Amino acid sequence: MISPLAYIHPEAKIGENCQIGPFCYIDANVVIGDNNTLMNSVTVLSGSRIGNGNRIFPGAVIGAIPQDLKFRGEETTAEVGDNNTIRENVTINRGTAAKGRTIVGSNNLLMEGCHIAHDVLMGNGCIIGNTTKLAGEVIVDDFAILSACVLVHQFCRIGSYVMVSGGTGCSQDVPPFSMIGRHPAAYCGLNLVGLKRRGFSTEIINNLHSAYNILFNTSSLFAERIQMIREQVPASKEIDYLIEFLTTSKRGFIGR
DSSP states (O other): OBOTTSEEOTTOEEOTTOEEOTTOEEOSSOEEOSSOEEOTTOEEOTTEEEOSSOEEOTTOEEEEOOSOTTOOSOOOEEEEOSSOEEOTTOEEEOOOTTTSEEEEOSSOEEOTTOEEOTTOEEOSSOEEOTTOEEOTTOEEOTTOEEOTTOEEOTTOEEOTTOEEOTTOEEOSBBOTTEEEETTTTEEEEEOHHHHHHTTOOHHHHHHHHHHHHHHHHOOSOHHHHHHHHHHHSOOOHHHHHHHHHHHHOSSOBOOO
């Protein structure tokens, strides 16, 4: 199940039941788990750690050194979880001394041509659209959807259950459960379709709507608005997560 036209370094560790197509290149210091499919012309470079059940399409490059002038050749990793679909020409760079690793979790879909830069931390169940680019040290929480040609500035955080419109430039954090679009990027309401598809109850959706209404339609100071959300919106893990996201944002978050 390994093409004779593929190159695999003798020190690379390959799990069971893997399919590796012609013209793949697998470097030293690479670990690949079980039941992975690498189609033709996939490049897996030193420091890559790939879990189980992934499908990697032609032209993808995993584990290339960071495109960061501060990188000095330190030993770092690019870690991919389980059951991901990594489409054509996706690039996932390994980490720098900042975090030491780039992480792509499990059950993600990375569409053609997207770039995952150094020290990105991506959760599970995300969809990253064609040619979308994530700069260094971006954090993407679970179940985020970024449409095609989205540009995310370094150090930004993308919240869970968001929908970011195609072609949007994000230079600040994207708050969870939201839809973001327009130019410049702005809050366009709750991601209602996504929340319903993920099984969120009407009560939780209404509570999130109330929280965002306080956040964006109240003229009080930010700390006062957060306190109003705590006092006026019923507590839940979703509201707690929203408050944590907003109050710990380092770059500020996209608003109306």
